[in-house]
Amino acid sequence: MIRVSSVSLNINGITVRADEGATILTAAQDAGIYIPTLCYCPDVSSIGVCRLCLVRIKGQRRLEPACRTPVEEGIVVVTDDPEIERLRRVILELILSDHDFNCLLCPKSGQCRLQELVNRIGLNEHRFNRLEHVAKDLPIDTSNPFFDFNPNKCVQCTICVRTCHEIVGNDAIDMAYRSYDLRVSTFANKLLKDSACVSCGECMERCPVGALVPKKTEYPTREVKTTCSYCGVGCGLYLGVRGNTIVKARGDDESPVNKGNLCVRGRFGYNFVNSPDRLSLPLMRAYDEYAQPSSVVKVTEEGRPVTLPLVKREGKFVEINWDQAIKYVASSLAHYKGDEIAAISSARCTNEENYLFQKFTRAVLKTNNIDHCARL
Amino acid sequence: MAGLAASFGSGAMTNSINEISDAACIFAIGTNTTANHPIIGRQVTRAVQKGAKLIVVDPRRIPLCRMADIWLRLRPGTDMALLNGIMRVIIEENLMDTSFIEERCEDYDAFEASIMENDLATAEKITGVPAQDIARAARMFGSYIPATILYTLGITEHSHGTDNVRALANLALLTGNIGTPSTGVNPLRGQNNVQGACDMGALPNVYTGYQKVENEKVRRKFEKAWNCKLSPSNGLTLTEMFEAAHDGKIKAFYLKGEDPVVTDADTTFIEKAISHLELFVVQDIFLTETARLADVVLPAASFAEKDGTFTNTERRVQRVRKAIEPKGNSRPDWMIICDIAKSMGAKGFDFGSPQKVFEEMRGLTPIYGGITYERIEKSGLQWPCPDHEHPGTPYLYSKRFSTPSGRAKFAPISYRPPAETTSHEYPFILITRRCAFHYHAVMTHKAEGFDELREEEHVEIHPADAATLEIQDGEVIKVTSRRGSIKAKTKITEIVPAGVVCMTFNFAETRTNILTSRALDPIAKTPEFKVCAVKIEREESAYLIKDYMRWGTGKHKS
Numbered sequence: 001m002i003r004v005s006s007v008s009l010n011i012n013g014i015t016v017r018a019d020e021g022a023t024i025l026t027a028a029q030d031a032g033i034y035i036p037t038l039c040y041c042p043d044v045s046s047i048g049v050c051r052l053c054l055v056r057i058k059g060q061r062r063l064e065p066a067c068r069t070p071v072e073e074g075i076v077v078v079t080d081d082p083e084i085e086r087l088r089r090v091i092l093e094l095i096l097s098d099h100d101f102n103c104l105l106c107p108k109s110g111q112c113r114l115q116e117l118v119n120r121i122g123l124n125e126h127r128f129n130r131l132e133h134v135a136k137d138l139p140i141d142t143s144n145p146f147f148d149f150n151p152n153k154c155v156q157c158t159i160c161v162r163t164c165h166e167i168v169g170n171d172a173i174d175m176a177y178r179s180y181d182l183r184v185s186t187f188a189n190k191l192l193k194d195s196a197c198v199s200c201g202e203c204m205e206r207c208p209v210g211a212l213v214p215k216k217t218e219y220p221t222r223e224v225k226t227t228c229s230y231c232g233v234g235c236g237l238y239l240g241v242r243g244n245t246i247v248k249a250r251g252d253d254e255s256p257v258n259k260g261n262l263c264v265r266g267r268f269g270y271n272f273v274n275s276p277d278r279l280s281l282p283l284m285r286a287y288d289e290y291a292q293p294s295s296v297v298k299v300t301e302e303g304r305p306v307t308l309p310l311v312k313r314e315g316k317f318v319e320i321n322w323d324q325a326i327k328y329v330a331s332s333l334a335h336y337k338g339d340e341i342a343a344i345s346s347a348r349c350t351n352e353e354n355y356l357f358q359k360f361t362r363a364v365l366k367t368n369n370i371d372h373c374a375r376l
Numbered sequence: 377m378a379g380l381a382a383s384f385g386s387g388a389m390t391n392s393i394n395e396i397s398d399a400a401c402i403f404a405i406g407t408n409t410t411a412n413h414p415i416i417g418r419q420v421t422r423a424v425q426k427g428a429k430l431i432v433v434d435p436r437r438i439p440l441c442r443m444a445d446i447w448l449r450l451r452p453g454t455d456m457a458l459l460n461g462i463m464r465v466i467i468e469e470n471l472m473d474t475s476f477i478e479e480r481c482e483d484y485d486a487f488e489a490s491i492m493e494n495d496l497a498t499a500e501k502i503t504g505v506p507a508q509d510i511a512r513a514a515r516m517f518g519s520y521i522p523a524t525i526l527y528t529l530g531i532t533e534h535s536h537g538t539d540n541v542r543a544l545a546n547l548a549l550l551t552g553n554i555g556t557p558s559t560g561v562n563p564l565r566g567q568n569n570v571q572g573a574c575d576m577g578a579l580p581n582v583y584t585g586y587q588k589v590e591n592e593k594v595r596r597k598f599e600k601a602w603n604c605k606l607s608p609s610n611g612l613t614l615t616e617m618f619e620a621a622h623d624g625k626i627k628a629f630y631l632k633g634e635d636p637v638v639t640d641a642d643t644t645f646i647e648k649a650i651s652h653l654e655l656f657v658v659q660d661i662f663l664t665e666t667a668r669l670a671d672v673v674l675p676a677a678s679f680a681e682k683d684g685t686f687t688n689t690e691r692r693v694q695r696v697r698k699a700i701e702p703k704g705n706s707r708p709d710w711m712i713i714c715d716i717a718k719s720m721g722a723k724g725f726d727f728g729s730p731q732k733v734f735e736e737m738r739g740l741t742p743i744y745g746g747i748t749y750e751r752i753e754k755s756g757l758q759w760p761c762p763d764h765e766h767p768g769t770p771y772l773y774s775k776r777f778s779t780p781s782g783r784a785k786f787a788p789i790s791y792r793p794p795a796e797t798t799s800h801e802y803p804f805i806l807i808t809r810r811c812a813f814h815y816h817a818v819m820t821h822k823a824e825g826f827d828e829l830r831e832e833e834h835v836e837i838h839p840a841d842a843a844t845l846e847i848q849d850g851e852v853i854k855v856t857s858r859r860g861s862i863k864a865k866t867k868i869t870e871i872v873p874a875g876v877v878c879m880t881f882n883f884a885e886t887r888t889n890i891l892t893s894r895a896l897d898p899i900a901k902t903p904e905f906k907v908c909a910v911k912i913e914r915e916e917s918a919y920l921i922k923d924y925m926r927w928g929t930g931k932h933k934s
Contacts, residue, residue, distance in 0.1 A: 145825030169410070169421025169443070199829060200414060224699035227686045229679035232565030233393065233415045234688025236755075239680055239699040246680055246699060256755055257393055257688065263414035264829075270680070271823035273703070277662055279675030280704025317673070322705065326712075329630075329672055330719035332655050336628045338607065342617040345578035346633025346709075347567035350684025350696055352733040353709040354569070354576035355584060356725070357632065360713050363602045364722040368580050368589055368611030369626070372573045373634055 007073040012080075018071045025053055025066035028079060035079050036088060036117055038095070039157035040067045041206050043260075044166045050157055051091050052117065055079050063087070088121050096123075097131045098180070100152035106210040107217045113208035114155060138183070143193035146268045147204045147214050151183050154211040160184060160203035167261065172197040184211075199264040205250070218247040225252060229348065230265040233257060237266060246270050282325030283317040333365065342369040379532075379541025379900070380561060383549070383785050385778025386586060388571065390560030391524065391771040392690045392758065397422040399558040401520035405433040405455065405544070406530020406906075410440055412810055413564045413689075416526070429520055431513050433458065434530065435807065436836075436878060437871045446513050449873060450503040452805050453534055453794035453907040459543040460791065461499030461507075462514040463550055464491050471518025473552025480776075481549050482783045490788030502791060518551055522558040529566065533905035535795035535895040542787040549784050555773040565689040568679075572687035575744070575759070576737065580611030585741035601740055602724055614640075615896055615903060622649035632659035632709060633676065637666040639881060641892040641903035644860055659712060662822065675706040682708035684730045685752070687759075691769070693747050694756035794907040795895035802857065802909035804841070804877050808888055811880045820882075833886035834867040836878040837912070842868045845912060854913045855879070857891040877912065 006017050011028050018027035023046070028035050039050035048065035055066045058076035063084065066077075078084070095114070103109045141149040156175070161184060164173050172195050176185035186195035204212040220240025228235040228249075236255025240248030249270045253260040320328075333341065343361040345354050354372075361370040380387040396402065396419040410417030417440070424430050424443045432444040433455070441447040450458050466472055467488060477484050496507040503510075517523055525548055531540045544561050553559040565571050577584040587594040589610055599606050612620055618636070620626040622645065629650070640646050650656060650669050658670035667673045681702040687693045702708065710730055717725040727733045731749050738744045746761040747768075757768035776782035798805060820826040835855060837847065847853060849868045854861055855877070864879065864886050872878050881888040895904045 145828040166425065167418060167421075168414075169418060169425075170439075193829065198410075198414070224680075224697050225695075226680070226697045226699060227568075227688075227694045229568045229686075229696075231413055232568060232570055232689035233413050234568065234686055234690075234692060234694055234756075235415055236694070241699050244700045254755060257690070257692065257694075258415045261415055261418060264826075265820060268825055269820055269823045271825075272661075272820070273678045273680045273700075275662070275822040277822055278678075278703045279661060279663060279673060279706060282675060283663075283670075283673040285671050322707070322715075325672060325674060326715045326719050329657050329674070330716050332672075333628060333630065333657075333716070334720055336655070339611075340626060341628045341630065342612060342621070342626045344614060344617070344629070344631040344634055344636075345573055347570035347573045348633045348679075349569065349573070349709050350679075350682065350730065351569065351572040351576050351687060351693070351737070352684045352730040353632075353713065354573045354578045355737045356710050356713045356727075356733055358577045358579075358583070359602060360717050360722075360725070361630075362583075362598075362606055363604045363724070364717050364720055365630075366605075366607060368607050368609065369617060370578055370611060371580050371614040371617065372578045373567065373570070373614065373636075373639070 007071050009071050009074065010076045012078060020071070022071050023067055024055060024057075024064075024069050024071055024077055027071050028066065028077075033079060034120070035066050036120055037067060038113055038117060038155060038208060039159060041159045041162070041208075043206065044159065044162040047158065047162070050095075050155075052088055052121075054084060054087060056081065056084060085121070089124055092117055092121055093123060093128050093131060095155055096128070098134045098136055099155065100135050100150070106153065107213045108153075108207075108210035112210060134180075136183075141192050142215075143191035144197065144199055145193075145215070146199055146264070147201055147212055149184075149192060150211050150213070153209050154184055155209050156182055156184070157208060158184075159206050159208065160212060163203045163206050168198070168200055168202055170196060170198055170200075173203070199268070200262065201264065201267045202261065216247070218242060220248050223250075228262070228266040230263075230269060235262060235266050237262070239270065246273055281319040282322060284320045284325065284328065286316060286318045336365075338366045339369060341365050341367055342371075343367075345370060345372040347372050379538040380545060380563070381586075382538075382899075383542055383545035383787060384554075384561075384773060385784075386772070387563075387574075388772070389562045389564070389690050390554060390773065391558065391562055392692075393419060395558040395771065396420060396524060396526070396562075397426065399423050399428055399522055399524040401429040401431070401517055401523035403431045403433070403517055403523060403525045403547075404440055404444075405525070405527050406532075406540075407526050407528040407564060408434070408436070408438045408440070408530075408809065409526060409528075409564065411438070412528065412566070416564055420526075429516050431516060435873055435876055436809075446509065446516060448503075448505045448509055448513060450505050452807050452876060454503040454791070455531060455534075455540050456536060456543055456789065457494070457499050457502040457791040458505060458510065459540075459547060460491055460494060460789075461496050461503070461510045462517065463543075463547055464494070464496065464499075465511045465514035466518045466547075466550055467491060469515065469518070471515065472550045476552030477549065480555070480783055481786055482781060483786045483788075486788045487546060487786035490790060493790065517547070521551075521553065522556060523551060523553045524559050525553070525561045526564060527562070528564045530906060532563070532897075532900065532902055534902075534907060535893075535897055535904040536792045537897040537902045538899040539789045539792065543789055545784070546786055546789070549786060554784070555771070555775075557771055560771060563689070568688075569686040571689055571691060572685070572693075575687055575741075580613055583740070584737055585743045587741075598740065601736075615894065618646055618649040621653055624652055627653060628655040628657075629653050630657045630659075631666065631670075633661075635660075635664040635666045637669070638664070638887060638889065641889055641905055642859055642894045643887050643890040645894060659709060661706065674712055675704065676712065677702035677706045677708040681706070682710070682730070684710070685734060685749075688756075691758045692756040693744070693752055693759065695749065695752055795904055796858075796893050796907055796909050798875075798909045802911045804875060804910050804912055806855065806857065806891060806908040806910040807872075807876060807878050808881050808892060808905050808908075809878060811882050833864045833879060833883045833888070835864045835912075836867050836869050836872045838872050838874040838876070839868050839870060840874045841877075841912075842866065845914065847912070847914060851914070855891060855910050856913065857893075857908050857910045859893070860890040862886055862888065862890050877910065 046067040048068040053066040054063040056078040138151040235258035236252030251260040251262040500507040658667040659674040714725040743760040746763040
């Protein structure tokens with residue numbers, strides 16, 4: 001381990017210790033001192049474009065963005081004084097001046113960083129009303145099946161662009177156009193669906209405002225920590241549950257495997273669980289359906305149907321109850337000896353189930369004919 | 377896995393996912409990582425952003441190529457020739473780790489002799505990759521330490537898959553890239569619990585923790601624990617099972633949670649084999665294409681409806697927790713199996729919870745010995761973890777290999793062409809893959825939204841080939857192999873090289889595996905999914921595949 005030496009600095013009159021290489025912002029946050037931020041996201045590099053985290057360092061002429069300024073031994077930092085407050089208010093007013101703020105209809109309302117900043121910093125209502133409000137009125141991109149992009153609510157913090165570049169490595173989006181027209185765009189301004197976007201939703205998770213929002217915003221009533229069931233990476237997952245339905249999935253920040261990240265399948269693919277096509281009752285093929293309409297139950301209780309080889313797999317499925325199904329399978333399997341039986345287990349089932357299945361195959365069915373799809 | 381086991385002693389990812397981002401060089405072969413293992417793809421991205429060198433080996437221009445330092449576009453199925461070419465350069469230019477080879481490996485001389493048999497010009501001729509690019513890759517891999525190798529089914533799904541894996545093991549041993557962080561030979565496993573299913577002994581030749589069925593001491597131990605007699609001979613592998621079923625030697629099949637009709641090679645044969653069975657029991661959460669052929673279908677609970685553990689590709693055992701009650705009247709698989717066993721009069725299947733099953737299992741499995749539900753409550757443990765004090769093993773073979781001698785084995789291996797080659801009649805090579813938005817055949821199609829991203833199958837074909845055949849983009853074409861033919865829309869793209877077409881097997885409506893070959897790897901018994909000779913024909917009466925056989929997805933349009 002490399003030992004990180006720590007430095008001591010003074011923020012708002014309080015002496016704070018921070019690791020060398022930390023920024024003023026993280027040092028302040030660790031000490032419980034609030035500095036407003038909009039474009040800061042701890043998961044990606046800081047670029048200091050929103051200018052809301054400007055702080056004063058004693059002896060320096062300019063105000064410095066706290067998110068990009070490293071701590072130094074002995075510096076004296078002021079995070080808010082009248083001038084900083086005034087500057088922040090102006091910046092916020094300018095951001096809001098072209099923001100589509102129909103907050104009541106916004107799915108992000110209540111969790112929006114912009115709302116929080118307005119509460120914290122406060123607006124000069126008189127001056128704000130005098131600002132010419134120029135709503136952008138750009139088309140909303142609803143092409144992606146999982147989330148929408150509303151450029152009118154975008155604050156150009158570029159967190160989504162940095163996420164796509166630094167975390168996903170996909171570079172599907174970047175900043176395009178200039179000045180007032182500056183906006184997040186895909187290559188050649190295509191719809192998200194037709195772009196290089198992989199729909200992982202990492203940008204949506206990090207968007208501080210209502211620009212990138214999920215199509216479905218049902219809030220779970222409880223969360224269950226589990227492991228994703230798609231690929232072999234085994235990402236840590238929280239399933240959000242409402243009633244007996246899964247309504248949300250999010251990455252587990254504490255998981256050493258994915259550290260909160262998810263792909264499109266993990267984040268949006270949970271819905272197969274709720275599919276109406278799920279099987280409910282055991283199904284059995286009714287072979288003598290036309291000859292003896294009532295034979296189904298009788299046949300299942302006695303084990304293998306006698307006529308089986310002749311009409312095999314021509315009958316229709318009928319639902320039977322679990323007792324019948326278990327009895328039928330158990331008595332039918334008992335007709336065969338050892339190596340006449342083969343069992344195929346599943347790489348999708350749990351360890352416990354695979355253990356039980358091979359134990360069942362070896363100890364009860366008396367054969368080592370057990371395999372699963374590992375070689376496929 | 378058989379390949380890795382032969383070289384190192386056990387078959388699993390040697391290192392951890394988190395170590396990839398600290399590698400100085402990444403050799404990604406036969407893996408479309410960003411699409412199929414996106415979270416590992418992000419580790420590769422991070423490594424490259426931190427300055428790591430990336431070598432990509434793939435016939436298709438996959439997204440990883442964009443950030444690669446070297447991309448070797450080899451002909452499908454010629455991996456071995458390429459790897460041997462790389463190793464020849466490493467040996468010739470003395471870039472190998474001599475002390476590592478002396479101290480920790482054996483059988484080096486025979487290996488070196490076999491490598492020296494073929495020169496770079498031969499490798500270039502076979503693979504289609506220019507000799508100087510092979511040399512460049514070799515120099516890069518040989519001079520950056522630590523270097524890690526990532527691979528998936530692009531390596532194993534060949535009739536010589538085991539040889540391919542052993543060649544990769546040779547490459548890691550030659551450069552000493554094993555047994556330390558951020559190195560190793562790392563198969564990225566496809567299914568969520570394929571590692572766990574192997575660890576649990578759902579294999580014909582081993583009990584839990586790779587304890588051999590043929591070993592009498594091991595068998596005694598299990599006979600005592602399970603209180604019964606056990607068969608001393610190895611069982612059949614999955615591919616052999618279907619052949620035995622076809623020949624009438626196997627009469628009853630009990631299959632759970634798999635869909636071989638869609639996912640296995642040569643669909644027609646699989647269906648025929650199933651039709652020869654007397655009893656076919658399927659246990660699944662959906663009525664899959666395979667389940668439709670069953671005599672009895674038992675509805676199982678999904679991963680969100682039961683407790684248990686999964687073991688991921690880096691050997692980490694993690695908890696799965698019940699979030700909701702099972703849908704309808706479905707039941708967790710473990711309950712169903714116990715009920716059937718008890719109904720057959722078997723003892724030893726009275727488990728109140730998956731945790732009790734896990735406790736019995738770990739008592740019989742040394743590599744899982746120290747793992748308990750309590751210890752993995754927060755973040756999981758990586759086996760081997762033999763006792764309660766053991767912290768788990770992030771990377772294997774730091775001191776010794778699991779071979780009897782403790783030394784890793786070099787294997788002299790030479791190039792064998794794919795079992796199926798192109799001919800005048802079947803001039804194209806078909807490679808199969810998975811697409812980024814779907815997962816195998818059923819799950820993502822049943823989740824809303826995914827079909828909007830990628831609704832149907834399309835055949836990727838190079839513009840030059842399309843021009844020769846006068847095929848338009850989006851036109852429905854007929855793809856025919858020696859085993860069957862299917863129809864699908866084309867997508868003209870330079871992602872595939874000329875002479876190669878590519879399809880996924882994610883769509884039950886377009887059963888790509890009707891085309892694929894059952895030619896098996898002699899050791900691992902893996903079919904050759906990745907190389908299959910086909911011909912392409914224009915379809916005169918072009919109709920939309922979308923409306924064709926829609927029933928598989930429950931979205932029937934008449």
